Amino acid sequence: MHTIWKGAVSFGLVHVPVRMYAATEDRDISMRYLHKVCSTPLQYVRSCPTCEKEVGWEEIARGYEYEPGRFVLFEKDELDALGGEANREIKILDFVDLTEIDPVYFQKTYYLGPGDTGAGAYSLLLKAIQDTGKIGIATVTLRSKSSLAAIRVIDRCLAMETIFYPDEIRAVLQVPNLPEAGQVNEKELTMAKLLIEQLSSAFEPEKYKDTYRESVMQAIQQKIAGQEVHAAPQPERANVIDLMAALQASLDAAKPAAAEKPASRQAAKTTRGAKKASGEPPEPTTPRGRGRKRTGS
Structure with missing residues (x-):
């Protein structure tokens, strides 16, 4: 990995030398703007x-x-x-529970590896965060921009999530046409809750695929091979008039998937039980949802 920042994490009078690495990468397919007449890339x-x-x-x-x-x-x-000095320091101000931070605050994730010195201090902070189940709220300056950050643990690595300042979050009241609090049809609500229950499962990120990127790559290969690319027409979706009928149809469609879940849930429980028995730490949870488990424990 390429080091993008070097500095230290500080809490109290303790300084932990660290190197910062990007934890995510942009996998979008990059396309350049060309002059249609001669296919020459445009310059800015x-x-x-x-x-x-x-x-x-x-x-x-x-x-x-x-x-x-x-x-x-x-x-x-x-x-x-x-x-x-703030340009080279991630200063932890407080320790809080991860569940106290709404996901709207999160920006980007970075890994923090040990610096050239201070491996002991790095291990100490990592272990302390794991054992307490807390995360650190810090300030950091990256690329001439100051932001808040959350210091937590992913597997055996310290990680930093940059987060917005409160005044950078737009008020919900600015959203137009929000519905007024009113009565909800109880039968529709019961069916909606049942549908959510049937569609609920453990978060398994590997099962989600970027189908748009796959389609574009397939089209690129076809064009390179000299083939014509024809996209299949998408069926038009009719406006939902009968909400009860739509809920019932959704429940019927979700039943086959729901029938397969008990086995997968039992397998997940077995895996967790095996890890607990062996002393292996549980899989980290992602900070992208409300009500998630604490990480670093």
Whole structure:
């Protein structure tokens, strides 16, 4: 893995040297913009309309527009200096339960590996988080942007989740046309709960596939081979008029899958029981849902 940041995690007066690595990767299929006439890739240049010339990176500064057309300028070194030591420190401020953080706050996950020194301090923090079942809430500055972060454990590795500040979360009241709190048909509610129960299962991320990316890759290979690509027409979905009928049809469709779940759930319980007996730590849970189990324990 490529190191993208070096610094330290601090809690109290303890400093843990760490190296940061991206925990996720973008698997989207990258396509370039071409000129249709000759298939030449388009180029994007940084140009100044006043000087009428292309501008190199060494001539670029950052500016804040405080009035229309009027800016205060900053060099990169000035912005870095404003952060001071915070640019190289992940400072833990508090320890909380993971379930107290709503998923809307989470941004991106990073792995934190041990630095060149301080392996003992790294192991100490990791073990302490595991045993207490807590996560650390910290501040960090990455790429000239300050953010909050959650320090937790994934398997045997410290991980950092950048999270939004509260004032970066838009109020729900800004969402238009939200329904007023009103009466719900009890029969429809009972059927909806039953449908949710039948569709409920343990989270198994490996069973979810990016079908769109697979379709695009298949189309790319067909085009390379000189084949014509024809997408099958998608059936039009009719507007749901009878909600009860739609719920009943959904329940009927979910029954075959629900019948297979007891065996898979029993297998999951057996696996967990075997791990518990052997002393192996349980699989970590993801922070992408409310009501999840604590990680790092």
